[in-house]
Amino acid sequence: MVMVGALLIGISYQARRNFSAHGRVSLSGNGNHVDLLRYLHGKRILVVEDDPLIALDLKATLEHASVVVLGPAGRVRDAMLLAEKSLSVAAVLDVRLEVGTSLPLAKWLAERDIPFLFQTSDPNLIDAAYSAAPVLRKPFRPEQLIAAAAALLAQER
Numbered sequence: 001m002v003m004v005g006a007l008l009i010g011i012s013y014q015a016r017r018n019f020s021a022h023g024r025v026s027l028s029g030n031g032n033h034v035d036l037l038r039y040l041h042g043k044r045i046l047v048v049e050d051d052p053l054i055a056l057d058l059k060a061t062l063e064h065a066s067v068v069v070l071g072p073a074g075r076v077r078d079a080m081l082l083a084e085k086s087l088s089v090a091a092v093l094d095v096r097l098e099v100g101t102s103l104p105l106a107k108w109l110a111e112r113d114i115p116f117l118f119q120t121s122d123p124n125l126i127d128a129a130y131s132a133a134p135v136l137r138k139p140f141r142p143e144q145l146i147a148a149a150a151a152l153l154a155q156e157r
Helices: 052-064 076-085 103-111 142-154
Strands: 013-019 025-034 044-048 068-073 090-094 116-120 135-137
Touching: 044 052, 044 076, 052 068, 052 090, 052 142, 068 076, 076 103, 090 103, 090 142, 103 116, 116 142, 135 142
Parallel strands: 044 068, 044 090, 090 116, 116 135
Antiparallel strands: 013 025
C-alpha cells in the first residue's frame, strides 16, 4: 500500500528518466538535475483504483505533488464518464478492478493519445497491446508513483 507520509515534496532528484523494456521506471543518478515535480504541477490525472484505501493514498500522494486528481474511480464505467467529461492529461490505472479490468479504458485512452501507467500486483493481466505502458508493481513507494507519473508526462513533451 502507498504511504503518503513518506513522500518528500519539493525534492529534486539527481536522476534521469529511464524506462526498462517492461516499462518500469528506474531512477539512476548521472549528474543531471531533473525536478520531476515540475512535470506534474497543475496537471489533471485520472486515477482508477477500486480499493478505497489505496485510492485515497494515490489521490493524496498525487495531490501533494500539485496534481489535480480526477476521481478516484473504482469502476470502468465511472472512469470513462470522468475521462469523457474532463481534460485529463494522463491516467493511473489499477488493472484488476472489482468488476472486470481497466483494459477497455486503456484502449480508449490510447486511441486518444492520453498517456497512462498501470499500477498492479499482477502485471501478467496486462494485455500485450499495452506492453510499452509503464507499470508500477504494488506495493510501491509514493516517490515511485511521483517519478513514474512525472516521467510519463515528461516523455509527452
